[in-house]
Amino acid sequence: MRSINGGVGLRVPRNVVEEKCQRYMRKDTIIHRAEMLNDSNFSIVAAYQSEFRGIANYYRLAYNLHTLNKLKYVMDTSLTKTLAHKNKVTVSKIYARYKADIQIGETLYKGLRVTVPRKDKKPLVAIWGGISLKWDIKATIEEHKPGIWTDRTELEKRLLAEICEYCGSTEKVEGHHIRAMKDLNKYTGREKPNWVKRMAELRRKTMFLCRNCHMDLHAGKPMVTKMVTLTEVKALQKAKQ
Known part of the structure; x- marks a missing residue:
């Protein structure tokens, strides 16, 4: 916490951002997550989104919430590298394949979207992005309900349960x-x-x-x-x- 204009304000500690970034880095290089290469594209994107949402929600009322942009960049790079390694393509091809505009309320975000078609049902969607890092003292904690997928990896089953x-x-x-x-x-x-x-x-x-x-x-x-x-x-x- 820190005093803001005579009041008490919540803040994201600098060391927290650095510590969480290190989970996706080796020394000074952002890396892919080898342990996720056997998961589907859907579950990889959903897992990264779930992890970042959890951190952003925890610090939702912090006046310096924007400092999580560094973590977002690191996770974005790690995510696309992970997808590139899994699919044996370049990172640029991952962006070309999955880049999407994500509409949240009146705001349009740039992100990634993985869509899974289903016969006679609406497609299932996993997204990366669309999480605001703009400080709002009156903000409410975001909720998200993922869909259900019938062909799941072990991680997906746990995530979607x-x-x-x-x-x-x-x-x-x-x-x-x-x-x-x-x-x-x-x-x-x-x-x-x-x-x-x-x-x-x-x-x-x-x-x-x-x-x-x-x-x-x-x-x-x-x-x-x-x-x-x-x-x-x-x-x-x-x-x-």
């Missing part, structure tokens, strides 16, 4: 991503937070959390809600398929 993998909630589910599983080992010598234990159980670098759990995690404080068992989480996800 919209189940918090910590507490089992179905409210405003967002993605939380770590760069490598070894990052979970930095708690050596002290009790690991429950969310770290859950990610270790999942054996995945991405965990889907409800808004409340995600905010507690980013704040670095103990989760307010009770952690359900992984068996319960999987049962809830299976019921949504």
